[in-house]
Amino acid sequence: MNNLELKKTANQVRKGIVTGVHAAKAGHPGGSLSAADIYTYLYFEEMNIDPKNPKMEGRDRFVLSKGHTAPGLYATLANRGYFPVEDLTTLRKLGSYLQGHPCMQHIPGVDMSSGSLGQGISAAVGMALSAKIDNKDFRVYTLLGDGEIQEGQVWEASMFAGAKKLDNLVVIVDNNGLQIDGPVDEVNTPYPIDKKFEAFNFHVINIDAHNFDEIRAAFKEAKETKGMPTAIIAHSVKGKGISFMENQAGWHGKAPNDDEYATAMNDLNKIDEELAKEEA
Amino acid sequence: MADKIATRESYGNALAELGAKNPNVVVLDADLAAATKTGVFKKAFPDRFFDCGIAESNMVGIAAGLATTGKIPFVSSFAMFAAGRAFEQVRNSVGYPHLNVKIGATHAGITVGEDGASHQCNEDIALMRTIPGMTVMCPSDDVEAKACVMAAAEMDGPVYMRFGRAACPIINDRPDYKFEVGKGDIVKEGKDLTIVATGICVGNALEAAEMLKADGIDAEVINICTIKPLDEDIIIKSAKKTGKVVTAEEHSVIGGLGSAVCDTLSEKYPVPVKRIGMYDQFGESGSASALLEKYRLDGKGIYAQIKEFLA
Numbered sequence: 001m002n003n004l005e006l007k008k009t010a011n012q013v014r015k016g017i018v019t020g021v022h023a024a025k026a027g028h029p030g031g032s033l034s035a036a037d038i039y040t041y042l043y044f045e046e047m048n049i050d051p052k053n054p055k056m057e058g059r060d061r062f063v064l065s066k067g068h069t070a071p072g073l074y075a076t077l078a079n080r081g082y083f084p085v086e087d088l089t090t091l092r093k094l095g096s097y098l099q100g101h102p103c104m105q106h107i108p109g110v111d112m113s114s115g116s117l118g119q120g121i122s123a124a125v126g127m128a129l130s131a132k133i134d135n136k137d138f139r140v141y142t143l144l145g146d147g148e149i150q151e152g153q154v155w156e157a158s159m160f161a162g163a164k165k166l167d168n169l170v171v172i173v174d175n176n177g178l179q180i181d182g183p184v185d186e187v188n189t190p191y192p193i194d195k196k197f198e199a200f201n202f203h204v205i206n207i208d209a210h211n212f213d214e215i216r217a218a219f220k221e222a223k224e225t226k227g228m229p230t231a232i233i234a235h236s237v238k239g240k241g242i243s244f245m246e247n248q249a250g251w252h253g254k255a256p257n258d259d260e261y262a263t264a265m266n267d268l269n270k271i272d273e274e275l276a277k278e279e280a
Numbered sequence: 281m282a283d284k285i286a287t288r289e290s291y292g293n294a295l296a297e298l299g300a301k302n303p304n305v306v307v308l309d310a311d312l313a314a315a316t317k318t319g320v321f322k323k324a325f326p327d328r329f330f331d332c333g334i335a336e337s338n339m340v341g342i343a344a345g346l347a348t349t350g351k352i353p354f355v356s357s358f359a360m361f362a363a364g365r366a367f368e369q370v371r372n373s374v375g376y377p378h379l380n381v382k383i384g385a386t387h388a389g390i391t392v393g394e395d396g397a398s399h400q401c402n403e404d405i406a407l408m409r410t411i412p413g414m415t416v417m418c419p420s421d422d423v424e425a426k427a428c429v430m431a432a433a434e435m436d437g438p439v440y441m442r443f444g445r446a447a448c449p450i451i452n453d454r455p456d457y458k459f460e461v462g463k464g465d466i467v468k469e470g471k472d473l474t475i476v477a478t479g480i481c482v483g484n485a486l487e488a489a490e491m492l493k494a495d496g497i498d499a500e501v502i503n504i505c506t507i508k509p510l511d512e513d514i515i516i517k518s519a520k521k522t523g524k525v526v527t528a529e530e531h532s533v534i535g536g537l538g539s540a541v542c543d544t545l546s547e548k549y550p551v552p553v554k555r556i557g558m559y560d561q562f563g564e565s566g567s568a569s570a571l572l573e574k575y576r577l578d579g580k581g582i583y584a585q586i587k588e589f590l591a
Contacts (some may be wrong), residue, residue, distance in 0.1 A: 061348075104348070112344070112377070113376050115372070116373075121341075122337070122341020122373065123348070125342050126342035126343060126345020126346040127349055129330065129345070130345065130351055131343060133327070152337075153335075156338035157338045157341065158332075159333070160332055160338060227547075
């Protein structure tokens with residue numbers, strides 16, 4: 001996909017996020033929206049996957065370590081063809097397979113159940129280790145929140161990944177700067193994030209999480225990096241794309257009401273129009 | 281009586297045997313390979329052994345990831361850390377997705393000995409059996425410990441295995457012994473009283489039964505290796521015969537075998553029950569034998585507690 005196609009797709013993913021969370025009357029839009037471009041790039045450009053065969057042997061794996069941003073993952077998987085986009089409105093509802101946090105047993109395309117912060121990265125490390133044991137060439141991607149990296153297990157996993165030189169592993173930190181209780185650097189600062197991963201023997205790349213040229217270049221560089229895992233620090237805007245949600249910690253885990261939903265969809269429709277102009 | 285051997289030794293030996301049979305078996309440890317005896321596997325299969333360092337939570341998560349790709353990971357540490365520190369990782373990364381991870385927890389109970397209470401885990405059975413879909417096994421000797429490991433590798437889904445540090449006698453070396461997950465085993469038939477025991481307490485319960493015999497009390501001894509799923513039938517059948525049940529375990533009476541037996545009997549066939557174990561208390565430093573004596577979990581102690589129950 002070229003950048004314009006990626007932007008258009010990411011906008012569809014964002015619509016899926018707000019639609020799902022609005023229908024659920026609960027969920028986590030802020031961190032889903034900040035990662036929407038990353039999700040889109042991974043599933044539409046980067047990863048070797050097959051939506052018709054979610055358990056394909058030798059596929060690349062993705063673990064959503066920041067599991068609460070499941071609306072973003074689900075919207076991406078639906079748009080990629082793993083399941084119907086219409087099902088996004090069943091998010092978090094009794095009887096729906098779209099659980100509040102990713103559940104690998106019931107959701108096509110979900111490689112690992114997650115949600116308890118700090119745990120997904122360890123599973124991703126285990127997957128990457130398995131590929132190394134068997135000399136398989138699949139790659140493993142895991143997305144973490146910048147608040148999540150306050151969990152000690154993240155650094156246990158990183159120490160192991162660095163020590164074992166897991167160059168088939170890419171850790172992405174969605175650095176939107178906000179967590180539930182406020183700015184990450186006020187709650188318990190994780191900064192400097194890049195230097196921490198460097199110290200754990202990672203190759204580190206800082207990017208603008210909403211710039212597809214930079215996203216593309218970073219994943220290419222990760223693939224070319226041998227002998228060490230890569231950490232991509234993706235500097236993002238929480239709530240990206242929705243005017244009233246951008247950079248607001250309050251939209252971490254809150255659903256828009258009907259009026260807010262209309263405004264949000266209006267914002268995203270405007271982006272569609274701009275992208276259409278760009279295309280013309 | 282045959283030579284004594286600690287079930288952690290059996291664990292290491294069984295892993296090495298299993299490694300030769302099944303190439304998907306991988307073993308993880310957290311800087312305790314010499315103590316948990318996974319070092320035996322490491323020596324035989326260095327490419328399939330991973331030392332995660334002192335980071336049990338991450339080790340359990342790595343095992344979960346390995347299991348998603350078809351590996352059969354055995355993760356090992358002391359029970360305190362495998363079930364205690366990493367409880368939530370076992371619950372959420374292994375139990376919830378029902379992944380094929382086997383947890384080999386050694387140094388369970390007070391027979392850890394001199395290290396003292398910080399390392400004596402008397403709570404692991406309670407923690408592990410609350411996790412939906414988790415199989416919990418606590419073997420009583422070398423024969424059964426090896427059988428547990430082999431059976432765990434054969435079955436799909438998470439398994440918690442509890443092993444001890446202290447050497448214990450071999451009691452299951454009879455020709456008709458057959459291990460089956462979820463099945464209890466009557467190691468001594470009797471009619472006056474049922475003793476349901478697990479782990480190292482099975483051998484001790486047999487000793488207690490011998491002492492009871494001198495008093496004219498004919499006790500039945502049931503070895504429950506699989507605490508979950510519990511063999512309810514064997515316990516209820518025996519309770520119907522004897523009308524009195526004693527449980528014995530090197531674990532807290534809260535949440536362990538005693539609780540599991542009471543869960544079953546209180547609902548399905550209520551009879552008087554005495555739970556023998558650690559009574560809402562921590563252990564302390566001392567030799568394994570001295571501790572078993574002090575906390576009345578050796579043959580004599582179990583005998584004395586049964587006599588008090590019957591008085």
